[in-house]
């Protein structure tokens with residue numbers, strides 16, 4: 178992909194370009210906890226978005242998408258007729274402008290070997306990679322923390338009220354490490370993660386998820402959590418997020434909370450605990466039990482937080498039946514995308530072949546299988 182992007186750049190434009198690699202991400206555990214100031218455990222992966230960028234000495238931003246084979250040109254920020262991928266660039270340029278960063282003209286070709294809508298954070302890779310690239314080109318020295326927040330702001334502007342997990346994974350990933358992010362303090366703890374006899378495998382349901390619509394179910398879940406925080410904070414003004422709510426406090430408010438909101442908030446509290454459980458289990462190298470926690474996580478996402486789809490449940494159920502699979506769960510926002518599976522190397526081929534075949538028989542869909550390699554976060558290459 179790097180060569181294809183370089184080649185496409187030199188056919189459209191000329192001269193040497195700056196090359197940026199901006200990775201996708203996985204998340205081992207801690208789903209829908211980031212926007213509740215909880216804990217997550219992501220990592221950056223080998224699949225990535227690549228940007229070839231060069232200053233052009235004028236004020237025109239000429240951006241070409243290799244994957245869509247479409248271009249957009251920004252002469253000003255009023256441009257409204259952009260294809261859907263162009264909205265991200267427009268939002269980023271607006272945000273940089275509002276923050277007082279001075280950006281001049283750029284020629285850019287970008288493209289990814291990162292499936293779009295598969296729950297691997299292609300949009301965070303795009304936003305953070307482009308801001309990082311501009312920061313390098315114009316020597317803006319924007320700290321990574323700030324890039325993450327701008328990337329998040331761009332997504333919010335487009336419609337998905339996401340947390341910060343994806344942006345942090347793209348920016349702070351480290352080869353062969355997971356990291357635990359405390360989404361309240363934004364403190365990062367890298368955890369060495371090199372499996373010897375096991376592999377993390379993504380199984381893409383082949384159903385694209387759509388989080389970026391203002392009234393999407395994602396935002397509805399977030400609103401459920403915020404409603405409960407608002408109620409409790411009337412009595413406890415110091416409580417600003419679910420991070421400061423424990424199960425006994427939640428229980429006291431049960432009679433005042435809609436059952437569905439209670440169910441969702443209860444899921445979030447349990448999911449935060451699962452992150453700490455997995456940290457402890459990894460320290461003991463107890464992968465069997467990590468697998469069980471992943472399955473519990475999926476149960477919560479499917480039956481309590483209700484962000485699964487029948488196809489994702491089928492993938493997890495099929496995985497559960499395989500001896501070689503220690504655990505599986507849907508990964509990311511839900512409503513499509515991929516499951517993450519912890520698989521023993523010994524039984525990997527047989528297990529994955531069985532899942533693939535049965536998924537096709539049951540749903541008529543081809544799933545795509547990808548073995549995870551954990552890589553560094555965004556960088557110049």
Ligand code: GLA
Nearest residue numbers: 208209339340341342509510
């Ligand atoms: C999406 C969002 C993240 C996070 C996950 C769910 O990927 O972008 O901020 O909320 O869903 O864990």
